[in-house]
Amino acid sequence: MSRVVEQYQRACHSLAGGVSSSTRLNRAVGHAMYFDRAAGCKLWDLDGKEYLDLCCSHGATLLGHGDPRVRQAVERALERGAACSYENEQHAELAELLCDVIPCLERVRFTGSGTEATMHCIRLARAYTGKQKLLKFEGNFHGYHDQVMFAIGTPADQLGPENHPSLYPGSTGIADGLKEQLIVVPYNRVDLLEQAFYDHGKELAAVIGEPIYYNAGCIIPSEEFIEALRDLTARHGVLLIFDEVLSAFRMGLGGAQEYLGVMPDLCTLGKAVGGGYPLSAFGGRQDIMDRLMPIGDCQHSGTYNGHPVVVAAALAAINAYREPGFYDHIHTIAKSLCDGLTALFARHGIAGRVQGLGARFGIYFGVDGEVRDYRDAVKHQREQMLRFIKAAIERGVYFHDYGGAACHHGFCAAMNANDVTDALRRLDLAFSRV
Ligand SMILES: Cc1ncc(COP(=O)(O)O)c(C=O)c1O
Incomplete structure (x- = not known):
């Protein structure tokens, strides 16, 4: 028996579901993957089989696995004792660097995961505005805390009308009352956004959204939509939060806000910001961020916030993203x-579409027109996609299936032109199995 499958069976006896994170099960192969080692854009599983990695730690390892610059920074932080729960000079150095490169950041705070970053942004927005309600977009994903676990992964037959999308819960165990605070609008729809502001503008503390909707593969919002979003929020005294956990550093140093030319009031950063180590951040306008304790009255704290090892890793990673030619290569x-x-879709006569921006992309089987929102994305042929991912993994290209409606995939900067040729050659064989 393969050591990977053996490991899965063993893990199931002690780890719930055999994994440390529910979405780590790859449904295309029916078990989690267990990797022995990784370097650059490659992974090796416990059986020694090599893969080109087109998941890249869900976007966290933008430089590639085991980048020597990040590794050196981590080793130096360990040598200094990694005094956790204290500040050192690198915290301000990293904050200055982030405020320099991300347009909306005047003040920043570090925390541990994307989930924590969106959770704290929402609390801060309520504290600042004194209002309660939150508007989110159908299908946009903002992590696993209860406030935002609605209207994600909604099955196609349970979406409800587009002017009143269902508040489908992404989990059981969420207190009923929470969904009363949430307004959901389909992505990219100016008419429905205007209607929502007409109906609820006075009650809204914030709008939170993915400025590039990567969690449905890759959807770039229309200019009119993004402009309407900024204009409506500003006119109604509602804070605009860009959740850049996935989009930050993906297509340029300033993230999606720089790419789109729109300044949110607050934003979150995650994944690539830590260079593969567990750091996230949130920040924005100084007058809003000053509401955080110890200056203000809104709490954000955590024993592991700004752990010296991850701060050092982030500094090394962001300095690598700043090197000349980095984004040309991406x-x-x-x-x-x-x-x-x-x-490959055309060569194999398979209906499908690829949409990408920077280092992440989506593949939609059975879709020919542009995918503009969750309702378009959920129409993709999921079974065909799972067959493709399974065949790709058999041929040594690792894609992850998240179990939701659509998936995002991505590559790292360690990938070169030869690796792309190699990946496409292996995927040509995988397409023939679809
Ligand atoms: C846009 C967005 N926000 C928040 C999160 C949650 O981040 P984490 O998994 O680090 O908690 C994710 C994770 O995929 C994400 O893509």
Whole structure:
């Protein structure tokens, strides 16, 4: 028996579901993957089989696995004793760097995960505005805390009308009353957004959204939608929160807000910000961030916030993203990979579409028009996609299935032109199995 499958069976006896995180089960193969080692854009499983990694730690390892610059920074932090729960000079250095490169940041706070970052932003928005309600977009994902676990992964037959989308819960165990605080609007729909502000503008503390909707693969919002979003929130005294946990550093140093040319009031950063180590951040306008204790009255604290090892890793990673040519390389690889995948759909006579921006992309089987919102994305042929992912994994290209409606995939900066050619060659064989 394969050591990977053996490990899964063993893990199921002590780890709930055999995994440390529910979405770590890859449904395309029916078990979690167990990796022995990783370097650059490659992974090796417990059986010694090599994979080109097109998941890249769900976007966290933008530089690739085991990047020597990050590793050196981590080793130095360990040598200094890694005095956790205390500040050192690198915290301010990292905060200055982030305020320099991310347009909306005047003040920043560090925390441990994307989930914590969105949770604290929402609390802060309520504290600042004195209002309660939150508007989110159908299908947008903001982590696993109870406030935002609605209207994610909604099955196609339970979406409800587009002017009143269902508040489908992403989990059991969420207190009923919470959904009363939430207004849900389909992504990219100016008419429905205007209607929601007409109906609820006075009660809204904040709108939270993915400025590039990567959690449905990759959906770039229309200019009109993003402009309407900024305009309506500003006119109604509602804070605009861009959840850049996935989009930050993906297509440029300033993230989606720089790419779209729109300044939110607050934003979250996660995944790539820590260079593969568990750091997230949130921040924005100084007058809002000053509401945090110890200056203000809104609590944000945590024993592991700004752990010295992850702060050191983040500094090394962001300095690597700033190196000349970094994003030229990302965009060159993105183009050859996405064009190559599109060509494979055509060559195999399979209906499908690839949408990408920077280092992440979505593949939609059975879809031909542009995917503009969750309702478009959920129409993709999930069974065909699972067959593709399984065949790709058999041929040594690792894609992850998250179990939801659509998936995002991505590559890291360690990938070069030869790796893309190699990936496309292996995927050509996988397409023939679809
Ligand atoms: C946009 C967005 N927000 C928040 C999160 C939650 O981040 P974490 O898994 O670090 O808690 C994710 C994770 O995928 C995400 O994509």
